[in-house]
Amino acid sequence: MPETTIRFDLPFAGSAELSLFNLAGQRLATLVSGDREAGSYTPLWDGTDDAGRDLASGMYFYRLAAGDRAETRKLMLLR
Incomplete structure (x- = not known):
């Protein structure tokens, strides 16, 4: 089964x-989902x-929303 990690940094505490x-x-x-x-x-x-x-x-997309910022990126799943 394929697995991947999506690394991200939160510069401040809050909902993500x-x-x-x-x-x-x-x-x-x-x-x-929730406070981090x-x-x-x-x-x-x-x-x-x-x-x-x-x-x-x-092809899929992942979206990170934290505070008043949001970022969307592409992700390819290969089986």
Whole structure:
């Protein structure tokens, strides 16, 4: 089963959410949700959605929202 980590840094404590989306913009998985201390984080994603179903190979997006900032990046899943 493929696994990857998505590393991110929070310069300040506060609410953070890291979610995975398909190309249609549907949220598939939430890897981080809630209050976090300032620091570096490396959550693991195992290629499944929130229901535990394996996702197909392809392009996905992950979005990190923390405080008043949000960042979206691409992610390729290969099985």
